[in-house]
Amino acid sequence: MAASPVLVQGKGTGEQFSFPPPMEHCHTTSDKTQVHRIHSWGKKGWSMEENEAVPVMDGNSWNLPVTPDMGEGKPGDKTCLICGDRATGLHYGIVSCEGCKGFFKRSICNKRVYRCSRNKNCVMSRKQRNRCQYCRLLKCLQMGMNRKAIREDGMPGGRNKSIGPVEISEEEIERIMSGKEFEEEEQQEASSTTNADGSLSFSTQANGMGGIQGLNGVGGLDLSSLNYGSLSQGVLADKSQGSNTYMPGLPSYGNAHSMAIPTSMGHLDPQSATLLDQLLRAEDFDPLHTHIMVEDDYEVSKHELFCLLCKIADEMLFRQITWIKKLPFLSEISISDLSTLLTNTWHEISFLSALCVHKPQLFGEFGSIILKYQPTNEELEQFSDDGMEIVERTMYLSGKLHQMKITKEEFVCMKVINFLNQDVKNLRDAELIESVNKRFWYACQDYIEAQYPHQPTRFRELMMCLPEIRYVTSKILDIPIEHLPLLFKAIMHSCKVNSGHPSICVSA
Numbered sequence: 423m424a425a426s427p428v429l430v431q432g433k434g435t436g437e438q439f440s441f442p443p444p445m446e447h448c449h450t451t452s453d454k455t456q457v458h459r460i461h462s463w464g465k466k467g468w469s470m471e472e473n474e475a476v477p478v479m480d481g482n483s484w485n486l487p488v489t490p491d492m493g494e495g496k497p498g499d500k501t502c503l504i505c506g507d508r509a510t511g512l513h514y515g516i517v518s519c520e521g522c523k524g525f526f527k528r529s530i531c532n533k534r535v536y537r538c539s540r541n542k543n544c545v546m547s548r549k550q551r552n553r554c555q556y557c558r559l560l561k562c563l564q565m566g567m568n569r570k571a572i573r574e575d576g577m578p579g580g581r582n583k584s585i586g587p588v589e590i591s592e593e594e595i596e597r598i599m600s601g602k603e604f605e606e607e608e609q610q611e612a613s614s615t616t617n618a619d620g621s622l623s624f625s626t627q628a629n630g631m632g633g634i635q636g637l638n639g640v641g642g643l644d645l646s647s648l649n650y651g652s653l654s655q656g657v658l659a660d661k662s663q664g665s666n667t668y669m670p671g672l673p674s675y676g677n678a679h680s681m682a683i684p685t686s687m688g689h690l691d692p693q694s695a696t697l698l699d700q701l702l703r704a705e706d707f708d709p710l711h712t713h714i715m716v717e718d719d720y721e722v723s724k725h726e727l728f729c730l731l732c733k734i735a736d737e738m739l740f741r742q743i744t745w746i747k748k749l750p751f752l753s754e755i756s757i758s759d760l761s762t763l764l765t766n767t768w769h770e771i772s773f774l775s776a777l778c779v780h781k782p783q784l785f786g787e788f789g790s791i792i793l794k795y796q797p798t799n800e801e802l803e804q805f806s807d808d809g810m811e812i813v814e815r816t817m818y819l820s821g822k823l824h825q826m827k828i829t830k831e832e833f834v835c836m837k838v839i840n841f842l843n844q845d846v847k848n849l850r851d852a853e854l855i856e857s858v859n860k861r862f863w864y865a866c867q868d869y870i871e872a873q874y875p876h877q878p879t880r881f882r883e884l885m886m887c888l889p890e891i892r893y894v895t896s897k898i899l900d901i902p903i904e905h906l907p908l909l910f911k912a913i914m915h916s917c918k919v920n921s922g923h924p925s926i927c928v929s930a
Contacts, residue, residue, distance in 0.1 A: 505551040515568035515587040530569045535601040694865040701834035704748035722794040727907040738772040766846045769895045817916045835866035
């Protein structure tokens with residue numbers, strides 16, 4: 423193996439990953455198994471014991487509290503009613519630990535349907551709670567965990583906190599476990615979403631636009647003084663029917679910024695059509711210019727992978743700055759507020775762009791590089807619960823956006839709506855930001871109603887992705903820098919497997 427790096431500028435190698443199965447098909451049997459599973463991200467194989475349950479990966483369930491070998495807890499500590507672990511408080515109506523609280527929340531928010539390969543009576547304990555997610559959720563419901571206390575947007579801070587444990591009939595529990603309850607709720611939601619005139623109406627607060635605030639982005643960005651030609655190398659990444667082209671990846675996508683108003687938008691309100699066309703012209707859909715190639719037998723180091731992450735983040739940040747300079751409302755908003763918005767949202771809009779526009783390139787060219795990085799056992803053991811949660815939530819977002827087949831019009835609307843977050847701190851004119859934001863809410867709503875008349879909840883589903891993106895990116899910013907290479911390797915593996923279309927490419 424060569425002692426010096428072999429990273430050079432050029433065309434990607436196109437080498438394919440050897441991926442584990444989707445995370446829904448992973449299981450854990452002990453604390454050591456967690457390390458084994460993470461280690462599988464760096465290996466070619468993935469094993470599962472025969473006849474094991476097949477649960478979804480739980481991001482918080484490895485939150486190990488004080489145990490006899492770690493130090494005794496206080497004599498008066500209460501135990502979790504689900505697994506017997508040390509409880510941290512009253513969560514969704516019952517005394518439980520952080521792990522079971524997070525597991526219950528994600529199971530309900532993501533409408534998970536598990537299965538048990540045994541007799542649906544698996545033992546629940548701190549060490550065995552990860553063996554069967556079906557029985558874990560079943561016990562949560564049987565003990566009285568209140569799913570109505572979970573916020574609809576899935577963000578931290580439950581609702582109806584005064585409500586204690588609830589009694590649920592065996593029939594209702596069975597309906598929840600089988601997924602029938604979720605299906606009926608979606609049908610009821612779809613029928614009640616349209617108002618009298620057939621349009622959708624959502625407030626920014628209801629859709630989580632004011633959820634997470636004050637995220638630590640690129641501190642002190644000032645658009646008036648930035649050198650647009652060169653950015654710091656230390657920036658961290660932290661259907662429709664007919665003629666519309668789908669964002670996650672058809673090769674015929676083309677250069678949207680040079681297009682006229684699409685024929686599919688001809689019957690829209692002229693103002694909405696104009697706004698959408700302006701956004702399409704402002705967006706850069708070209709592939710990233712960061713190209714890296716390595717020799718087949720070269721093992722990429724952690725430092726080299728980290729440098730590549732920085733280069734990708736650097737280019738994506740530069741693209742966001744260029745994008746802002748082309749926005750139709752640029753002259754309406756002060757430079758100060760534009761800088762504040764960019765500082766607080768650059769990682770969010772870059773994350774959205776990565777999932778919708780650059781995913782094929784990142785999973786293809788970058789995938790061949792990340793496969794050559796082999797984390798050490800020490801790095802694997804230090805992979806945190808927060809990292810697990812980030813992987814799971816990113817996998818969910820990636821699958822959601824892919825399933826919905828987001829169009830270019832929807833993507834540019836989501837991006838600008840997320841950027842124009844009037845709840846960001848230190849804005850000089852938040853009311854103006856909100857007013858401008860509403861234009862694109864209505865334009866996006868108008869477009870979706872015209873293109874998807876039989877999907878009354880589509881607009882709401884798109885908007886609900888935004889608070890989730892904000893939450894995930896805020897978590898990524900909190901991850902120690904030295905853990906980022908392994909985190910992004912885990913994300914790449916999981917999302918690529920979950921998408922089912924690893925080789926799609928967006929053309930220039």
